[in-house]
Amino acid sequence: MTDTVTDFDSSTHPVNDEIKRTKFDYRRHKIIKSSGFGKPSVYHGLVVIFLEFFAWGLLTNPVISTLNRTFPTHTFLMNGVIHGMKGLLTFLSSPLLGAYSDVWGRKSFLLITVFFTCCPIPLMKISPMWYFALISISGLFSVTFSVVYAYVADVTDENSRGAAYGLVTATFAASLITSPAIGAHLARLYSDNFIIALGTAVAILDLLFIYFMVPESLPERLRIDQKVSWDKIDPFCALRNITHDRFIYLICLIVLLSYLPEAGQYSCFFVYLRLVLGFSEDEVAYFIAFIGILSCIAQTILLACLQKYFGAKETIMVGLFFQIVQLAAFGIATSNWVMWFAGGLAALSSLTYPSISAFVSVYAREDQQGLVQGMVNGVRGLCNGLGPALFGFTFYLFNVDLGYPSPLALTKTNSNLTTIITNSKPIYSTMLSRDVPGPPFLFGALLATIALMFSLLLPISVSNLNGNGNDMRTIEQNARLLNSKDDANDNNQFD
Numbered sequence: 496m497t498d499t500v501t502d503f504d505s506s507t508h509p510v511n512d513e514i515k516r517t518k519f520d521y522r523r524h525k526i527i528k529s530s531g532f533g534k535p536s537v538y539h540g541l542v543v544i545f546l547e548f549f550a551w552g553l554l555t556n557p558v559i560s561t562l563n564r565t566f567p568t569h570t571f572l573m574n575g576v577i578h579g580m581k582g583l584l585t586f587l588s589s590p591l592l593g594a595y596s597d598v599w600g601r602k603s604f605l606l607i608t609v610f611f612t613c614c615p616i617p618l619m620k621i622s623p624m625w626y627f628a629l630i631s632i633s634g635l636f637s638v639t640f641s642v643v644y645a646y647v648a649d650v651t652d653e654n655s656r657g658a659a660y661g662l663v664t665a666t667f668a669a670s671l672i673t674s675p676a677i678g679a680h681l682a683r684l685y686s687d688n689f690i691i692a693l694g695t696a697v698a699i700l701d702l703l704f705i706y707f708m709v710p711e712s713l714p715e716r717l718r719i720d721q722k723v724s725w726d727k728i729d730p731f732c733a734l735r736n737i738t739h740d741r742f743i744y745l746i747c748l749i750v751l752l753s754y755l756p757e758a759g760q761y762s763c764f765f766v767y768l769r770l771v772l773g774f775s776e777d778e779v780a781y782f783i784a785f786i787g788i789l790s791c792i793a794q795t796i797l798l799a800c801l802q803k804y805f806g807a808k809e810t811i812m813v814g815l816f817f818q819i820v821q822l823a824a825f826g827i828a829t830s831n832w833v834m835w836f837a838g839g840l841a842a843l844s845s846l847t848y849p850s851i852s853a854f855v856s857v858y859a860r861e862d863q864q865g866l867v868q869g870m871v872n873g874v875r876g877l878c879n880g881l882g883p884a885l886f887g888f889t890f891y892l893f894n895v896d897l898g899y900p901s902p903l904a905l906t907k908t909n910s911n912l913t914t915i916i917t918n919s920k921p922i923y924s925t926m927l928s929r930d931v932p933g934p935p936f937l938f939g940a941l942l943a944t945i946a947l948m949f950s951l952l953l954p955i956s957v958s959n960l961n962g963n964g965n966d967m968r969t970i971e972q973n974a975r976l977l978n979s980k981d982d983a984n985d986n987n988q989f990d
Contacts, residue, residue, distance in 0.1 A: 535650050535712035537659045540643040541666045543709065546701035547609055547639055548667055550616065550694040552674025555765060555783075556776060557619060557687045565623045572891055575884030577627050578762060582880020584634030589876055592638050593645065600713045601646045604638075605705045611636035613698035619691050634876065641871075648856050649712035657807060657853030661798035664849045668790030668842075676780035745952055746855055750874045752946035753815060753847055756822055756939025758875075758882030763890070767825075767933065768834070782838060789842030798846050807854040808953045814847030815947040819940050826936035848875075854953070889935040 566573040596604045615629035643663055651659045678690050760767075768774040768782065801810040817840045824837035855871055 532708040533710065535646070535710045537647050537650060537662060539709045539712075540646045541662060542704060543605060543609065543701060544639065544643055544663060545666050545670045546697055546704065547612060548670040549674045550613060550697035550701070552671050553678035553681075553690055553694045553697070554616065554619070555675040555780075556679055556682060557690055559765060560687070561619055561623050561626070565627065569887075569891065572887045574762060575887035577631050578883040579880035580631040581634030581637065582758075582876050582878065582882075584632070585637050585876025585879065586874070588635045589638050589641055592636070593641055596642055596645055597713070600711045601642055601649065602705065602709055602711045604642045605646070605709065606702060608636050608639040608642055609698070609701050609705060612639060613695075613701070616691060616694050616698060620688055634880075638876070640875075644852055644856075646712045649714075653856070656856050657802045657810075657850065658795075658799045660849035660852045660856075661794040661846075664845060665791040665794035668787040668794065668845065670787075672784045672787035672791070675783045676777070679776045679780050741952075742954065743855070745949055746851060747871065747874050749811070749815075749946045749949050749953075750848075750851060750871060751878060752942045752949070753818060754875050754878040755882045755885065756936070756942050757818070757844075758878045759886035759935060759939060760822070760825065760882075762883035763886055774831075782835070785835070786838045786842050789839055790845045793843050794845055794849060797843070798849060801846065802850070802853070806955065807850050808950065808955060810846055810850040811854065811953070812947060812950050814844050814850060815943055815950060817841075818844035818847065819943045819947065822936045822940035822943060826933040826940065828933070886935040886939075889938060893934045 562574055563570050592604055592608070611633045615626050615633060618626040618629060640663075644660065647659045647663060648656060681693070682690050765779050765783075768779050774782065798810065801813060805813075821837045821840035821844055824833055824840065828834050828837060852871065
């Protein structure tokens with residue numbers, strides 16, 4: 496009888512479910528969300544990005560060597576498969592995580608994304624197969640950039656958002672200025688195990704910083720009575736809905752065409768430098784630092800100037816133009832000076848994505864910044880999977896093997912230094928004898944050219960010729976309204 500009464504009461508008092516949900520939200524709020532330090536600002540997101548990618552930058556050489564030892568044949572084809580799975584999972588999960596960050600706040604999702612992105616690091620030496628398995632699975636939560644961009648959108652206005660996004664990507668570049676060189680130097684002094692332990696420690700420091708120092712950026716008033724429907728978290732539904740908005744459709748298409756070759760080149764770029772032009776590990780580290788320094792300058796000073804005097808659309812086009820020239824130079828380069836010149840252009844091409852993010856942010860409401868940025872980041876996640884696979888398969892079609900020569904001869908010169916002796920010279924000479932040493936880069940230049948053509952269709956985002964200072968949101972919304980009126984007039988004429 497008691498059980499019957501209990502069932503009857505729970506069914507006739509639906510408010511109990513609301514009480515349970517409120518208690519759960521309170522416990523989650525109390526456990527996950529700490530007070531943080533100061534008011535939420537762009538600099539909190541910058542530190543999170545820097546520490547995460549600094550940890551991975553330290554592991555540049557150990558990752559390549561572990562990948563080659565685990566998959567000695569067709570190394571970069573397997574690299575494409577691993578990152579393809581990771582990118583696919585990121586594409587599927589980005590809308591879900593972005594939508595829930597609009598409801599639950601950014602801080603809890605910063606903890607989740609950083610933890611799952613960095614959790615494979617300790618397994619690199621313990622179990623390489625589990626390491627690569629976790630790399631693939633971590634794609635479910637590898638959306639740190641998306642959450643950080645939403646965090647930045649919460650604490651900035653439309654006029655300063657483009658420059659703030661530039662700071663985020665510049666911080667990412669800054670993390671790569673020193674971390675590969677530091678990792679290579681410490682690996683020679685100590686061992687790869689020490690570098691892996693150091694990377695793990697930096698990742699833990701990042702998690703502690705988020706928990707104790709990062710305040711929540713999303714106000715409570717924007718999270719009241721928010722509900723996440725299936726339409727918001729279904730990535731394929733989101734893609735179908737994108738086609739109904741010409742602006743979002745064009746932006747996602749431009750991101751797909753421009754970021755696909757970018758993701759592919761960065762997946763094999765370090766090994767490509769060593770095999771094609773015979774760069775040493777130190778030279779590769781210096782090259783990365785060179786690109787990182789120029790990227791910081793481009794994404795702060797140059798980006799702010801271009802956004803102010805020309806607008807987001809024109810800045811996107813400038814970045815795509817530099818990307819086209821840079822990819823073409825990488826594809827045909829057979830000398831060091833051409834590669835260094837192309838590296839400078841690669842830094843200038845980094846203007847594209849922060850400009851796209853700023854352009855997109857003016858179309859999203861304040862309570863949907865995470866959702867929209869999650870959609871764009873989902874396309875990037877898809878590119879992170881397809882790009883490495885595309886480049887690896889293209890190299891395979893043209894009989895260019897990016898794997899290190901096997902077997903590797905290891906000689907112990909002292910207690911702390913291991914020298915790798917390979918027969919890399921014949922491969923270097925063979926690849927230089929090709930008319931086109933880097934076919935995938937030329938194909939990427941073609942994709943970037945198509946992206947540049949599509950960018951011409953974006954609405955204009957500059958002030959009018961009379962010099963009246965309208966902010967970006969007003970200009971973009973006016974352009975969007977004009978497009979809607981033109982479409983309506985066309986439909987009326989046919990009616």
